[in-house]
Amino acid sequence: MKTNENSVSKHLSFEVFPPKKEGDFEGAYKIVSDLAKLEPEFISVTYGAGGSMSKKTIDIASYIQNELNVQAIAHMTCVGSTKEDIDKLCSELETHNIYNVLALRGDRPKDMSDEQYNNREFIYATDLIARLKEKTGLKLLGACYPEKHFEAASIEQDIIHMKEKQDMGVEAFITQLFFDNKIFYQFREYTDKIGITVPIHAGIMPVTSAKQINTSISLSGSSVPKKLTDIIAKYGNSPTDMYKAGIDYAIEQIIDLQKNGVDGVHIYTMNKPDIARQIVEAC
Numbered sequence: 001m002k003t004n005e006n007s008v009s010k011h012l013s014f015e016v017f018p019p020k021k022e023g024d025f026e027g028a029y030k031i032v033s034d035l036a037k038l039e040p041e042f043i044s045v046t047y048g049a050g051g052s053m054s055k056k057t058i059d060i061a062s063y064i065q066n067e068l069n070v071q072a073i074a075h076m077t078c079v080g081s082t083k084e085d086i087d088k089l090c091s092e093l094e095t096h097n098i099y100n101v102l103a104l105r106g107d108r109p110k111d112m113s114d115e116q117y118n119n120r121e122f123i124y125a126t127d128l129i130a131r132l133k134e135k136t137g138l139k140l141l142g143a144c145y146p147e148k149h150f151e152a153a154s155i156e157q158d159i160i161h162m163k164e165k166q167d168m169g170v171e172a173f174i175t176q177l178f179f180d181n182k183i184f185y186q187f188r189e190y191t192d193k194i195g196i197t198v199p200i201h202a203g204i205m206p207v208t209s210a211k212q213i214n215t216s217i218s219l220s221g222s223s224v225p226k227k228l229t230d231i232i233a234k235y236g237n238s239p240t241d242m243y244k245a246g247i248d249y250a251i252e253q254i255i256d257l258q259k260n261g262v263d264g265v266h267i268y269t270m271n272k273p274d275i276a277r278q279i280v281e282a283c
Helices: 024-038 055-067 082-097 113-119 126-134 155-168 181-194 210-220 225-236 239-259 272-283
Strands: 012-016 043-045 072-077 099-103 138-145 172-175 201-203 264-268
Touching: 012 024, 012 272, 024 055, 024 239, 024 272, 043 055, 055 082, 072 082, 082 126, 099 126, 126 138, 126 155, 138 155, 155 181, 155 272, 181 201, 181 239, 201 239, 210 225, 225 239, 239 264, 239 272
Parallel strands: 012 043, 012 264, 043 072, 072 099, 099 138, 138 172, 172 201, 201 264
Antiparallel strands: none
């Protein structure tokens, strides 16, 4: 996977999500344009459950890749897709000069019946990876979980699946968000032992409100260290102070990761370029 050779952001990259409404594209283009000015290594674009936002993902990724000249990575989920759906989507990506994909299973769509779910064509992310390697020349990234995927029996089992993805051709990983660097360092020791040699980008989400932390935990299952809970307890009722404290906490995390040789840091921006700018300036 190529990197932006002119990057000044010390291997920082960003995640954005597409607009929910068709009329919001101008706002989305402004967001990614502001992020591109920070010269990230790449910008990834999320994908709606069941493919509901696939066209929007491609449109935003295409703008990043072709208009802003920043490497775009399109998320691709498969839980609600057929092989034909995936093949068509890959053709569209290549038409738009998008050659990097984060291959994910994804969450079950709310409107997917039990029968559809039990008879789906892609059971795991590895099934999607196998299809993409067979049918395309796309460069693939995978997801990994420092605190293990909630369905995995153990962290060891989860990392075995990670190694399987690497052996199938995945060229880099992006972690689920985490708030405690010690957990990431322990995870990295496990991956070293099992033979993970491709880059692992650490996923960091700045928590700028007390409400956001609850949402983040419910979606990711990430644990919250005492230092962060103390910050929330102290500043949670003061939006301005919480905003600053949350960014400062993320900056501390990132600087520590960089000092300890992290391959890259992937910032979950929540489509807020100002937060990303403050982090880049500090790191």
